[in-house]
Amino acid sequence: MNINATLISQAIIFAVFVYICYKNVWPSILSIMEEREKKLSDGIEASKKADDALEEAQIAFDKEMEKAKLEASEILQKASNRASQMVGDAKEKAEKEAEKILTSASKSVENEISKAKEDLRQQLSDIIIDASQKILNEEVSKEKHDAVLRRAAEEL
């Protein structure tokens, strides 16, 4: 248990191991640790950036969405206005057309009626003349009594 040269040997051995550690052990471990630390902090940074970007994108998306919704409702409003206008126009036009058709139809009916009346008158007068001729046995000539007959026809 006395102090002897072991003391000096041990100091030298100590120095040698410290030197080995200094040269070979410490730097390799530390460099890996530092590199990983850097990688991790870079990764955290990047993910933070990505988060920010995502948030920004979300905000932009919301804005666009809002705008689109507004536009859509405007378009809808316009379209419905236009549609109601078109319906109104069409209605008006149809009514006019219908009226026109009605008038022309009633006119043509009147014409037909008057034409039929004329025909009937003519035919009646012919029948009367015929009948009268037969009754009077040729005494009455057509030419003679034409004026009388026309008067009669007009009275019908």
Added chain:
Amino acid sequence: MAKELTTQSYINHHLTNLTCGKTESVGWTCDHNYYNEMGFWSYNVDSISISILLGFVFIGLFKFIKLNPAHEKPTKMQNFVEMCVEFVNENILSVFGPTKNKLIGPLSLTVLVWVFLMNLMDLIPVDFLPEAAKQTSYAMGLVDDPNDAYFKFVPTTDPNVTLGMALGVFILTIFYSIKIKGLGGFIAELTLHPFGKYAIPFNFLLESIQLIAKPLSLGLRLFGNLYAGEMIFILIALLLFFQSPLFGVLGLGLHLLWALFHILVVSLQAFIFMVLTILYLSMAHETPEH
């Protein structure tokens, strides 16, 4: 012819190093009977060999594990190694502060792990290695009596080992003191405190005592703690001399209890040695305030 085994010889055997040295009468020898002739230039072969072995265990553990590159998942062993390095770095940062000194890290790591491993030898049951050494050296014909073969396997219970390391730290302290403060600054620090320039001899006396007390206490603290721990293990082991089952069980229980407690001492002393190493070096880096 074997000597009779007494409690005293048992304790003595456990506390004696395997020392080799040069003697006048028989030249180089490791025989303990010539111990007194060896003088200073003798070597505790057991302490030296075990400490070198453990040093290589440390280097092997930290150097030859598979270190995955930074972008890969670290292996479990790598995690452990990095944890140690991190721990050392944290302590340096808290005691030393940010420093550009590149030696302090590896130095502290070596101190921590190496001292821890040497202390850890204390947890090997006290008789295993000495008994093995006895039998081997007797079988190999190195000694005539197995009880003359000594082997003390906890290097830190040898003051030469702890003081040797403290000496290393001491030399580094002086080296950095002179490097940072200059030779003049270092001498001024030794002579001009605490009483100014009119009391230089007295100052020098005080400061030198302080300077030398640091490594001495550093080495003796570790030695004392481990030596005491080892001593208690030996004393507990002595209970078995009574050859009664009661003492046997008691010895076993005490052994377990002390070993559990000693785990704390082992790691704590390694940690303290490291922290003090850092502290002394940081004091060497401090520039004087006045």
